[in-house]
Amino acid sequence: MAKQPAAPAVTAETARRSLRIATWNINSVRLRHPLITGIVQALNPDVLCLQETKCPDEHLPIEALKALGFPYVAAKGMKGYNGVAVLSRIPFVQRDNDPDWCLKGDCRHLGVELDAPGGPVELHDFYVPAGGDVADRTVNEKFAHKLDFVAEATAWSATRATATRRVMLGDLNIAPLEHDVWSHKQLLDVVSHTPIEVAALTEWMRVGQWHDALRHFVPADQKLYTWWSYRAKDWAAANRGRRLDHVWCSPDLAGNLVRHQVLQEARGWEKASDHVPVMVELAL
DNA sequence: ATGGTTGAAGATCAA
Numbered sequence: 001m002a003k004q005p006a007a008p009a010v011t012a013e014t015a016r017r018s019l020r021i022a023t024w025n026i027n028s029v030r031l032r033h034p035l036i037t038g039i040v041q042a043l044n045p046d047v048l049c050l051q052e053t054k055c056p057d058e059h060l061p062i063e064a065l066k067a068l069g070f071p072y073v074a075a076k077g078m079k080g081y082n083g084v085a086v087l088s089r090i091p092f093v094q095r096d097n098d099p100d101w102c103l104k105g106d107c108r109h110l111g112v113e114l115d116a117p118g119g120p121v122e123l124h125d126f127y128v129p130a131g132g133d134v135a136d137r138t139v140n141e142k143f144a145h146k147l148d149f150v151a152e153a154t155a156w157s158a159t160r161a162t163a164t165r166r167v168m169l170g171d172l173n174i175a176p177l178e179h180d181v182w183s184h185k186q187l188l189d190v191v192s193h194t195p196i197e198v199a200a201l202t203e204w205m206r207v208g209q210w211h212d213a214l215r216h217f218v219p220a221d222q223k224l225y226t227w228w229s230y231r232a233k234d235w236a237a238a239n240r241g242r243r244l245d246h247v248w249c250s251p252d253l254a255g256n257l258v259r260h261q262v263l264q265e266a267r268g269w270e271k272a273s274d275h276v277p278v279m280v281e282l283a284l
Numbered sequence: 285a286t287g288g289t290t291g292a293a294g295a296t297c298a299a
Contacts, residue, residue, distance in 0.1 A: 027299085028291055052299085054292065080292055081299090130299055142298085173299095230289040230299090274290075274299085 016283035017117035018258070019090075020045045023125070023169040023245055025227075025275035029053040029077075029085065033061055035269060036068050036087075042263050043279040046089045047114065049125035051171040051275075053083030060085070074110060082107045084125045084170070091115040092123075099156055101149050108149070118284040122163060126153070126170035135194045143191060146173070150200040157208025166250035167282075168210065171275060173244050174201045177215070179223045180243035192242055210248035213280045217260045227275045228267050235267060247280045256282045 022045035026032050029050060039048065048070065053060070055077045065073050070087035074094045077083035084107060086092065095111035108128070114121040129149050132142030160166060174197045178184040187193040205212065218224045225241025232238045249257070259281040266276045 031291075052291095081297090132298085231287075233288080 016256075018281050019047075019114075019116050019121065019284050020279055020281045021047045021049070021123065021167060021169065021247070022277050022279040023049045023051070023171075023247060024277040025051045025127070025171040025245060025273055027052045027054070027273040027275070029055050029083070030059065030061060032271060032273060033064055033068075035266070035271070035273075036065070038266065038269065039263065039277050040069060042265075043261055043277060045279055047092075047123065048087045048277075049110075049123070049169055050085040050087070051083070051125070051127035052081075053077050053085050054080060055083055074112060076107045076110045078107045082127060084108065084110045084127050086110055086112050086123070086125055088112075088114065095122075098124075099152060101152055102145060104145075116165075116284055120165065121284075122160070122166045124166075124168040124170075126168060126172060128153075128170070128172045128174065130173045131191045131197070133191060135189060135191050135196070146191075147196070147200060150174075150197075150204055154200070154204040154207050157204060157210070161207065161209045164250055164252045167213075167247065167253070167280075168208075168249075169245075169247040169278075169280075171244055172201065172246050174198065175242040175244055176201045177220055177243070179221060180225070182223070182225070182240040182242070187242075192244060205248065208248075209251055211251055211254045213247040213249050213254075213257055214243070214260055214262070214278065216254065216257050224262070225264075226262055226278055230274050245275055245278050247278060249280075249282075253282060256284060258283045 072088040075085035129146040131146035134140040137144035226245035228235040
């Protein structure tokens with residue numbers, strides 16, 4: 001009998017290809033892009049979505065980002081504030097018909113279509129307004145902006161809800177669950193955990209048919225934080241964190257989630273951001 | 285109830 005040509009071994013492990021997607025509020029890409037090396041070592045992401053780049057596109061350190069192993073880069077930045085970017089090892093096409101939220105042109109969202117294993121994946125990188133200090137839209141226009149932004153994003157998500165292979169992530173600046181904050185009772189009046197914000201985020205998830213990819217892995221009765229204030233004397237000792245950063249996926253991808261990582265150690269790095277990177281791995 | 289820290293811009297605002 002003739003010898004068969006050697007075929008690659010197909011096992012349960014190799015039959016599906018992995019896609020690791022990470023999000024990080026970098027709080028100035030020009031200041032902190034060298035820290036991405038540590039994120040690559042720890043999380044090995046195929047795609048890294050950034051928020052608060054605080055950098056106009058013409059000043060983006062694009063060669064440095066490419067040298068970190070991400071040949072495909074898209075950014076939407078402005079002077080001083082806000083700004084989002086997508087760094088990728090795999091090709092993608094930038095979406096160009098997504099809304100201009102609240103008609104502000106303020107660089108809080110970047111949508112792409114990834115050339116992912118098994119077909120395209122729609123990916124949205126969001127930076128939701130923080131909302132200021134007072135949780136009252138009649139006296140705090142930043143809070144009004146935050147609620148308006150989430151309402152618009154909710155309506156938009158309705159138009160995406162039936163699409164498959166969707167991921168959205170970013171700094172959503174809302175910690176929806178009791179154990180997404182260090183003290184549910186003490187934060188009920190604190191912007192990021194007020195009932196009106198929680199209701200708005202919950203509605204966004206419901207309307208968009210979004211599945212919480214981090215709570216997929218971590219039960220709702222366990223504390224989970226992605227942000228610790230700069231204002232604590234000792235962030236780790238106080239551990240007064242909040243889960244402000246999120247990864248959501250469409251329901252068809254829920255069964256493809258295989259792993260997550262919240263890189264808490266990054267909060268202790270030299271020149272740390274107040275947010276830590278979060279990664280989710282999909283088997284596609 | 286307040287203040288605490290950081291980044292970018294520019295002597296203050298946003299977070």
